[in-house]
Amino acid sequence: MSDEPSATVTGITRTYGGVPVLTDVSLSVGTGVTAVIGPNGSGKSTLLGVLAGAVDPTAGSVRYRHGGPREGGDKRVGYLPQRVPFRDDLTARETLGFYAALVDGDADAALAAVGLADAADKRVGALSGGMRRLLGIAQATLGDPAVVVLDEPTSGLDPEMRERAFRAAARAGDDAAVVVSSHDLDLVDAHADAVVVLRRGEVAAAGPRERLLAEHDAADVGELYRAVAGGSADGRGVDDEGSEGDASGEGSETVHVAGVSDR
Numbered sequence: 001m002s003d004e005p006s007a008t009v010t011g012i013t014r015t016y017g018g019v020p021v022l023t024d025v026s027l028s029v030g031t032g033v034t035a036v037i038g039p040n041g042s043g044k045s046t047l048l049g050v051l052a053g054a055v056d057p058t059a060g061s062v063r064y065r066h067g068g069p070r071e072g073g074d075k076r077v078g079y080l081p082q083r084v085p086f087r088d089d090l091t092a093r094e095t096l097g098f099y100a101a102l103v104d105g106d107a108d109a110a111l112a113a114v115g116l117a118d119a120a121d122k123r124v125g126a127l128s129g130g131m132r133r134l135l136g137i138a139q140a141t142l143g144d145p146a147v148v149v150l151d152e153p154t155s156g157l158d159p160e161m162r163e164r165a166f167r168a169a170a171r172a173g174d175d176a177a178v179v180v181s182s183h184d185l186d187l188v189d190a191h192a193d194a195v196v197v198l199r200r201g202e203v204a205a206a207g208p209r210e211r212l213l214a215e216h217d218a219a220d221v222g223e224l225y226r227a228v229a230g231g232s233a234d235g236r237g238v239d240d241e242g243s244e245g246d247a248s249g250e251g252s253e254t255v256h257v258a259g260v261s262d263r
């Protein structure tokens, strides 16, 4: 595992109609699983979209160690958006074959890696919601990208499928920087090497999971979340003075959140 970050975002701000949804976010991610957590509307999808090159920041920059999503023909950044526009009439293999052709990937290997080998010839329209999410993870990992961005890969899934989706993400994290947003704090606790907590568009805490837990005297990621992000949907349950983590978003200092694994 290299200490050099796979992707670094510096001073990212994104506004919609003049309203900031991300404010001066700086962090870097490395090999392993980095989980982005935070209340609804805290900016997780926007941050992941910026990392994936799907959302242009209003200010700030993103730097990739191995080349970005818009550089050259190679797919260096894989992306699973919240809603995946797969066609229902194609089979799982045909679907991945389409994407694999774009990035010189191996559709069957990607299907096998997420446990969908037996469903290769099923039409996408006949897959369960969970299998569809797994297909989305397979799509995002095609072509061995250096950075894999997965936006809520477990939303709407049953507990077994959630576990499978996170395991697939964790396997991809063996040799890629996997950035995953999630509300499944128990799975984040079990599988994430590093955690970023967003609160109202700012980084409230970020770093290797074990270090963050120790710093915030939290037994698990659920406790960390309650301590740092607050309990309410918009994060207003937190006192602004006393709850900042080590990556408060002040200034543009970059915090390296990943690159440490204790698994």
Ligand SMILES: Nc1ncnc2c1ncn2[C@@H]1O[C@H](COP(=O)(O)OP(=O)(O)OP(=O)(O)O)[C@@H](O)[C@H]1O
Pocket: 016, 021, 038, 039, 040, 041, 042, 043, 044, 045, 046, 047
């Ligand atoms: N295209 C857009 N146009 C206008 N506002 C947007 C757009 N995308 C996001 N927003 C706003 O930005 C804020 C952050 O949204 P975002 O989806 O990044 O949050 P999130 O943390 O991923 O939320 P959730 O957990 O509900 O998925 C929200 O207030 C949302 O309404």
